[in-house]
Amino acid sequence: MTFSLRRRPDQRLDLSPLVPHLLGGKTAAEIERVELQTTRARVSVAEVFRLRMGDPGSVRIEGGCERLDRIGRAMTGGEVVVEGDVGVQAGRLMTGGRLVLHGNAGPWAASGLKGGVVEIDGTAGDFLGGPLAGEMAGMRGGTVIVHGGAGDRAGDRMRRGTIIIEGRAGAYAGSRMIAGTMIVGRKAGALPGFLMKRGTIVLGEGCSVISPTFVDCGRHELVAMRLWAGFVDPLSKPAAALLRQPLRRLAGDMAVLGKGEIFIGNRN
């Protein structure tokens, strides 16, 4: 099933209805009447997209725009592929399936992800996988792969799951992590793992500033990393290669529980 963007929308759109489990069983006319507006001015699918019917389990959105918000929200299965950029909260609260973005994603991509895979070819905005204001936890499962870089506070309050950022990460990567794993292929900004309790962060090229509340535990070649590399390899070859290196382990954040860890690669 393909949605081709007719033109740049006049307002931000909520694309959360365009997911496989909500499209299944609907006719073309019913889908074209689905409302996507986020203001008082009504906007239907037919006004914004040219619809080509097909398998609702495989949704394709052609023509991206940073005004397309909440794509793949709460997906339970199937696949959504976007050829272009997307707005905020792409893949938020997904429990299954696969969301592929051939472009850049705005803030809160994969926010509160519970399952499934989110793959972003370009860059991700701030709070990748993070919670919205007032939420106790960010990502709770699933896998996020960003082939570019990510903004600040990637993996904020992450509880479970895996985030792979092949490029750079902004400041406070893995801030307030509860658990889970995050790999940053290149350099991270200031203070990664800020106030993390548990969890694992791997930084291929280190970071601009490390918090003094992380303590050096030496350089190690751990079996767990080899094992992890085997799982990561099908998702990201560079990340898997990073995990196969000897890595320097820092334990922290000692300002809180101190059961977390940051591994730093040789390229630091």
Next chain:
Amino acid sequence: MRVLTVKGVRIDDTFAEAFDMRATAVIITADSPRWARQAAIAMTGFATSVIGCGCEAGIDRELAAKQTPDRRPGARVLLFAVSTSELQKQLAARVAQCVLTSPGSACYAGIEGEETLRLGNALRYFGDGWQISKRFGAKHFWRIPVMDGEFVCEATTGLTRKAVGGGNLLIIGRTTETTRAAAEAAAAAIAKVPDAIAPFPGGIARAGSKVGSKYKGVPASTNDAYCPTLRGAVKTSLDADAGSVLEIVIDGLTSDAVARAMRAGVAAIVKLGPKRGAMRISAGNYGGKLGPHHYHLRDLLP
């Protein structure tokens, strides 16, 4: 009893009687095949019979690095017991004492199952609060800090209720040397069969047992009917030319695995022939009244 003869080896027209068991499997890896094997040998030590050891265990096969989860050399170990609780107890104790302690080791689930046994979930407390839980997809692991780095252990492993224990071959020869040669050939052939083990030393038992004893509280005692030195004194099952008997006991994750192992053993004995090996093959049973699995030797001929 009708006797079949294949290439000069007499094969009794009888059957091995075997029992349902609970079983599990783990994969042990290490930095080298030597250390993976060492941990597996330690873990499967003193595990020849459920009567005295709590479980029966053995190395199913050694694994190349590309066959293991962490891409290091490894070994797959099978454990069998008569109850789930005893199997859990033996698994946790043996992995804790023999694998966790072995240099460079890691331990993973070796069998999938709807039911599971606690593996790392039982051992994680050794980490004294420094243990780290890691989930990759559907897999859950524990990282436990130890003095050479970390012990990585999968949280659970599978349990099967379809396992069978007690498949057996009685190998009867003229001398101890020829009988042992036949038993060694059979044990080597059985070792190549996947999902089956022969838990006795080197796969071979020389002290086969019968149920009960003249002494109170002794559940099993020597199988006098197959003791050559008692041939004239008891109701013997041996011919006049029999000088030595060895037994191979086989446990398998499935009944089919036991049958395949017994078939491989019979074929190896027959191939060796009566001059260099055994002159007769038989099997132990209890009249077919105790065990639900019957492996008739006539169905296992090469």
